[in-house]
Amino acid sequence: MYLGDGGPFWFAVFLLIGIAGGLLFYLVAFILAPRARSAIKEETFESGQIPPGGKRVRLVMQYFAFLLLFLIFDVVSMFLYAWGASYYSFAPSQSIYAIVLLILLLPPIYITLKVAKSVGV
Amino acid sequence: MQELDKDYASSFVKYSIVAVIILLALVLYLIYPYLLALLQLLFLNPSAILNTTLFKLLIFPGLIYVSIVALIAEWVERKLVARIQVRVGPFYVGGWEGLLQPIADLFKLITKEIIIPKHADKNIFILSPVLAFIVGALPIIVIPYSPTYVIWDYQFGLLLYFAILAFYPLVVLLAAWSSNNKYSFIGGLRALYQQASYEVPLFLAALPAVMLAGSFSLTAIASAQAKVWFILFAPLSAIVFFAGMMAELERIPFDMPEADSELVSGWTTEYSGIAWGLFQFGAYVKLLAYSGFFVTIFLGGWQGPAILPPLFWSLLKVSIVVLILLSVRGFFPRIRIDQLVRAGWGRLIPICILNIVIIALLQPYIVSILR
């Protein structure tokens, strides 16, 4: 196989061993464990009573804005890592754009937190 | 009584036996020459085995070492937290102080019935623990315990580490949704918010290590700390990384998704038997991977006085970090979700950015110290 002798080869081997190991755990469990199915056992767990609905949408969408913020920070950190890897070749005055960018990353966070607090999440 | 769903277990057993046989055959085919070389070395020159990649992959610092340390860590955690809480902990199983308790737990979990909830998405439900275990176990490939004891000295090791750990929110989401339980799903979403909120501080906290070493390779980062450990240049980042590590591992005080005095088991409620066991095992393997990572990028990896071998120093440091992580469980209460999100975004990220800006501005002085 093309993977060669280096790292990716062992990565692939490790991955395959991991998948096989996980499935092997399951196989041993399916062999050793009893299997007595009944309808009541397979009902999902709801602590007995089903409470009335209502606040569920709020619970689900509570911090969705932070997922979007996470996406953006993930992308920005790509640029920052490229800058960081070449840190030794920049003098501080040359990386002024990166420093100002870092500082300007903070206001969106605070605005989002303030909106979240005012909404009440 | 309602109708039962179709029996998924029997078809799963058939498919997975075939899959395991195919996978193991593929693995054997791939590593066959290395296995032969290892066996030859066994008879000719036993001490050279320690240098072969196959040994490193399988035994140390690979699979068997990680599995044994995960079991030991589980025992240590229960004993340590018990002593902190003025009780005894595991006591009966095994000769001394319940040492074989984790193995007894493993046997118990294997022999428990696996109940698949009604109308759950069966394929994803069965396979997500395996996925969680793999995502937790893969990063140990790049972590160096000494200049020679690293399975894959990858040029972009740090980034590979983060790329693998970026899969975990996906796994949590799949596991929570496939249980077909509204409350598990909501718990899983809150776990997702927690993970997403603390991944950005982790990314930014690992940036000073890359800046100071000038490379993404973990062995290069550890080698660059020969004179001074990076924690002295980036103490704030180390603290932030430690907190983010606890949040990603869902350990107390970031226990909110699990909250086992309130929500039974959070997003893993519907998983019984070995499925839940795989989640926990994966969590302990992830703990070891994260601790090794923390030691490598902040505490100098294997650097230490030359009286003792480097391997000893790295194992000592990893043990200390793991012990601190385990013992924190006994000391702190749980954080609410709004406190959690506010802390992750509003407090940890500015601290990281402060540290990065300080390191960027003090670059000439750092160059003269480190190089």
Add this chain to the structure above:
Amino acid sequence: MDFIVPIILIIFSSIAAILSLESRSLVYGAVSLAIFFLGLSLFFFYLGLTYLAIFQVAVYVGAIAVLIMFTVMVVGEGQRRKRSVPLLAMGLLGGAIILASFIMGISYFFSLPNPSMQPSFTLVSLARYVMDNYGLILFILALLLTSAAYGAVALARREVEETA
């Protein structure tokens, strides 16, 4: 035979992409979209663009696939659209044309006298070059991204005020 690996990767990614559109359950579609991103990232690994490949995984699979899956799981499955054979035939034809053009492009690349798989720059030199010449543009791009964050928060705020 040198180009067996990119062809395998392209076929794998195409199958994942087709599955993500045609699968019976939306969540399976989102999962195979994540697998498609993974296949694309393996393709970047093969081309030697390691940094890009790793961030493809971290950003696309770690954030975008999670967002898509989140939306699908929360909103729920919609109505199934009716299958139409002419559309399916056109789609298959278009996919076959794209696949053929990829294969032709790769075999052309390998038929060149000296195909080199390693890019002629390193990450450090690239960062240096970009920061020196295009630093301001990079900065403005990042500002655009953060303004997207502002926009997302503003949208969420308006939605919340409407439902409150």
